Amino acid sequence: MTAGYHPLSWVAWLMAGLAAALLTRNPFYLLIVCAAAAFVFGVLLQHHAGHTEPTAAAARPQAWRPVVRLALFLGLFTVLFNFLTSHYGRVVLVRLPVAWPLLGGPLTLEALLYGLSTALSFLALLLVFTVFNGAVGPHDVLRLLPTFAYQAGVALTIAVSFVPQTVVAWQELQEAHRLRGYHRRRLRDWQPLFVALLANGLDRAVQLAESMEARGFGAATAALTPRQTRLWRTGAIIGLVALLMGLLVRAFWPAAERPGLLVMAVGALLVVGVLMRQGRAIRRSRYRRWLWRRRDTAVTVTALVVMAGMLAMTRVGEDLLFYYPYPPYDWMPPFHPVPGLLAALLLMPALLMPPASPVLGEG
Amino acid sequence: MGRRLALLLIGLVLVAALGRSPGRAQGPNRAGLVVRFGNGNALAQCVAFDEQRITGWDLLQRSGLSVIGEPGMMGVAVCKIGDPYNQDGCDFPREDCFCQCLTPGSGPCRYWAYYQLVDGRWQYSNVGAAGRIITHGAVDGWAWGLGEVNGSTVEPPLLSFEQICPVEQPPTATPSPTPTASPTPTMTATPTPGAAMPTPTSTATPTRTATPTLTPTGTATPTSIVSPTTAPTVPTATLVPTTTPTPTPAAIRMTLSLRPERIVAGECATLSWQVVGADAVFLQIGEAAEQPVSPSSALSVCPVVETLYSLRAVAAEQQDRRTAILEVVEPEPTPASTPTPPTAAPTEETPIPTPTSAVTATPTMPVVAVLTTPTAPVITTSATPTAGIIARPGPVFTPAVPAASTGNPARLFVGLGLFALVLAGLLAAGAWALRRQRQLR
Numbered sequence: 001m002t003a004g005y006h007p008l009s010w011v012a013w014l015m016a017g018l019a020a021a022l023l024t025r026n027p028f029y030l031l032i033v034c035a036a037a038a039f040v041f042g043v044l045l046q047h048h049a050g051h052t053e054p055t056a057a058a059a060r061p062q063a064w065r066p067v068v069r070l071a072l073f074l075g076l077f078t079v080l081f082n083f084l085t086s087h088y089g090r091v092v093l094v095r096l097p098v099a100w101p102l103l104g105g106p107l108t109l110e111a112l113l114y115g116l117s118t119a120l121s122f123l124a125l126l127l128v129f130t131v132f133n134g135a136v137g138p139h140d141v142l143r144l145l146p147t148f149a150y151q152a153g154v155a156l157t158i159a160v161s162f163v164p165q166t167v168v169a170w171q172e173l174q175e176a177h178r179l180r181g182y183h184r185r186r187l188r189d190w191q192p193l194f195v196a197l198l199a200n201g202l203d204r205a206v207q208l209a210e211s212m213e214a215r216g217f218g219a220a221t222a223a224l225t226p227r228q229t230r231l232w233r234t235g236a237i238i239g240l241v242a243l244l245m246g247l248l249v250r251a252f253w254p255a256a257e258r259p260g261l262l263v264m265a266v267g268a269l270l271v272v273g274v275l276m277r278q279g280r281a282i283r284r285s286r287y288r289r290w291l292w293r294r295r296d297t298a299v300t301v302t303a304l305v306v307m308a309g310m311l312a313m314t315r316v317g318e319d320l321l322f323y324y325p326y327p328p329y330d331w332m333p334p335f336h337p338v339p340g341l342l343a344a345l346l347l348m349p350a351l352l353m354p355p356a357s358p359v360l361g362e363g
Numbered sequence: 364m365g366r367r368l369a370l371l372l373i374g375l376v377l378v379a380a381l382g383r384s385p386g387r388a389q390g391p392n393r394a395g396l397v398v399r400f401g402n403g404n405a406l407a408q409c410v411a412f413d414e415q416r417i418t419g420w421d422l423l424q425r426s427g428l429s430v431i432g433e434p435g436m437m438g439v440a441v442c443k444i445g446d447p448y449n450q451d452g453c454d455f456p457r458e459d460c461f462c463q464c465l466t467p468g469s470g471p472c473r474y475w476a477y478y479q480l481v482d483g484r485w486q487y488s489n490v491g492a493a494g495r496i497i498t499h500g501a502v503d504g505w506a507w508g509l510g511e512v513n514g515s516t517v518e519p520p521l522l523s524f525e526q527i528c529p530v531e532q533p534p535t536a537t538p539s540p541t542p543t544a545s546p547t548p549t550m551t552a553t554p555t556p557g558a559a560m561p562t563p564t565s566t567a568t569p570t571r572t573a574t575p576t577l578t579p580t581g582t583a584t585p586t587s588i589v590s591p592t593t594a595p596t597v598p599t600a601t602l603v604p605t606t607t608p609t610p611t612p613a614a615i616r617m618t619l620s621l622r623p624e625r626i627v628a629g630e631c632a633t634l635s636w637q638v639v640g641a642d643a644v645f646l647q648i649g650e651a652a653e654q655p656v657s658p659s660s661a662l663s664v665c666p667v668v669e670t671l672y673s674l675r676a677v678a679a680e681q682q683d684r685r686t687a688i689l690e691v692v693e694p695e696p697t698p699a700s701t702p703t704p705p706t707a708a709p710t711e712e713t714p715i716p717t718p719t720s721a722v723t724a725t726p727t728m729p730v731v732a733v734l735t736t737p738t739a740p741v742i743t744t745s746a747t748p749t750a751g752i753i754a755r756p757g758p759v760f761t762p763a764v765p766a767a768s769t770g771n772p773a774r775l776f777v778g779l780g781l782f783a784l785v786l787a788g789l790l791a792a793g794a795w796a797l798r799r800q801r802q803l804r
Contacts, residue, residue: 028782032789039793046800087493088420088434098416098496102436105418105493111434324456328429335778340785347789350796355803 016303017128024321037127075119082115148279242267395527409528419495438493476515478504619685641676
């Protein structure tokens with residue numbers, strides 16, 4: 001179940017957030033992206049807190065809280081590490097003896113700013129993904145995948161949701177231990193917690209396998225004739241070989257770059273075509289349908305505007321998103337209102353978020 | 364946790380305050396730097412520093428050249444080096460630091476190879492510039508060209524430390540009121556027929572004479588220095604190297620020399636200068652725009668027409684100027700093809716190595732071949748044979764710095780104000796959304 005919006009709206013918002021976080025290293029714009037994503041996350045928490053009874057969807061954003069805290073710590077570490085090890089720049093703040101390994105040399109403002117920019121970029125990416133993961137459940141992501149990628153998608157979803165689920169399980173176990181008055185003083189005292197966590201993980205894996213089996217995962221597809229099977233296999237092999245040939249030509253024969261690209265494109269098209277054709281043989285049904293509302297249109301259009309605007313700014317005229325603090329460039333990040341406002345538009349899902357409602361209302 | 368963090372921050376601030384950099388050193392230690400560009404031009408620079416030792420990267424940065432590097436944990440990779448007349452390399456981060464090595468289709472691998480002068484020979488460095496320790500007397504070299512992992516096919520011109528950093532002569536303590544007995548520059552003022560004469564600037568007006576009291580030059584090579592002479596008159600209306608008659612401020616001492624003062628078209632001469640007590644030094648070649656240059660450096664010039672060189676030094680509220688003219692005569696006609704530089708297009712008999720060179724397109728534009736130190740030999744011969752007439756003064760190597768700049772406070776404050784405005788709007792809207800969600804709940 002998605003929070004407030006259609007999953008496709010959230011996907012569009014994710015793409016816009018990624019574009020804003022990846023296309024610039026300017027700390028001003030990244031700060032705005034971080035602030036917007038943090039507000040959306042906050043509203044999402046409020047939204048889930050409005051449910052009358054605890055649900056898996058409500059637990060999702062909570063599970064990402066430790067990850068955000070970890071990201072903040074890693075960000076601080078990145079800033080300090082870059083400041084201490086990158087001895088490059090004009091504005092020298094501290095000068096350590098050159099003989100000191102790795103740390104010796106000038107410590108510069110530019111290195112500090114570059115570390116900050118890297119940390120903000122990392123934090124922005126993580127916040128955007130946190131919001132998306134908090135809003136859209138793994139099964140919704142699976143539903144969005146094309147049929148031929150369904151099985152790979154299931155494996156990927158299980159892998160991706162492993163960390164949050166483990167974090168939730170860890171918190172639950174700690175709480176259970178506290179309720180029983182169990183205190184950990186030595187390293188050995190942690191053993192019961194780890195054993196319980198492992199048992200919990202195995203138990204979850206078995207449950208998952210059973211539920212997948214019950215839903216017909218991996219069941220035989222529609223019957224194929226031997227000729228069809230041969231045709232698809234041959235097509236896939238030819239496509240993959242063409243892809244490989246194109247890559248090799250591009251890497252080792254620079255003069256034939258264009259033919260190499262053409263061969264690659266043909267190979268990729270062939271592989272995708274075969275996979276799509278194969279996907280049609282798998283029949284899937286939907287029990288609950290997603291609804292598309294006005295607010296979905298608003299969020300999606302805004303996200304598309306942000307994405308297109310950010311991409312356009314890197315291509316047209318002066319690159320307004322460019323920032324690199326090291327010489328010979330200016331260490332002071334520039335600020336232009338257009339990319340700033342575009343980044344601020346990422347707040348849109350928070351502004352239009354509906355109140356928490358019964359499950360059916362969520363669509 | 365919070366208290367520890369605060370203590371750490373206070374400690375960092377204290378260390379920063381105590382260990383603040385003294386800025387550009389003019390100290391007792393010196394090291395040489397030789398840079399060879401892809402077109403064969405080379406530059407030699409003597410860099411002074413206060414510290415006992417610095418890194419090779421510090422030396423490169425303090426040379427005043429424009430450098431783009433890619434910092435990493437193991438040091439800094441040099442992507443691009445440029446001076447007002449030459450530039451080679453890759454515009455990191457807009458493109459890869461080794462853009463001419465990694466991108467398929469860009470041809471052979473070209474990069475900035477790093478050398479150290481060991482026992483009078485260039486040795487390909489097995490450490491990066493940030494890992495190399497420079498002490499007094501060291502010489503580093505950089506060469507742009509073809510290379511591989513173990514070395515490069517191109518080496519910088521071989522120059523010793525003494526050639527790059529000559530022993531400085533103490534400047535004359537008091538200006539001598541008597542005329543200097545230095546020989547009058549031997550440059551004759553016979554304009555070559557047919558050669559386009561550059562428009563002389565007001566500082567080279569031949570009718571002016573130098574005041575005899577303005578003689579302290581502080582150099583040990585009076586024969587080649589364009590110093591004020593006692594010649595009371597300049598009989599002809601042709602251009603004679605002379606100094607401007609403006610009173611020399613006590614703070615600025617400068618010399619400008621030209622060797623030889625007359626060349627045959629196609630040959631090169633060495634223009635060298637030494638300026639003490641100036642904040643900034645600018646060189647104007649012919650009618651080209653002024654370019655900032657190092658206070659003490661030299662330039663090998665190979666103009667095809669008579670060219671005026673004007674050096675301007677600026678101190679707090681004063682400025683001084685020296686000018687020199689290089690006379691260029693036409694070469695004797697030979698049975699082989701005779702180059703006619705000012706007007707003829709490049710022919711097969713007179714190939715010009717750099718296709719972009721616009722020597723023939725701009726007859727009055729002087730061409731720069733090699734940069735070197737005052738005492739260093741002209742490096743043209745040690746460079747590639749085609750390095751004679753190569754490049755003309757191009758635009759100053761300045762990367763495109765978008766939007767705000769620390770050098771433009773108004774723009775900076777406008778940018779900061781706009782950011783504060785956008786952020787405030789975002790915070791207000793976010794707070795409203797949170798409040799609304801809470802109320803709806």
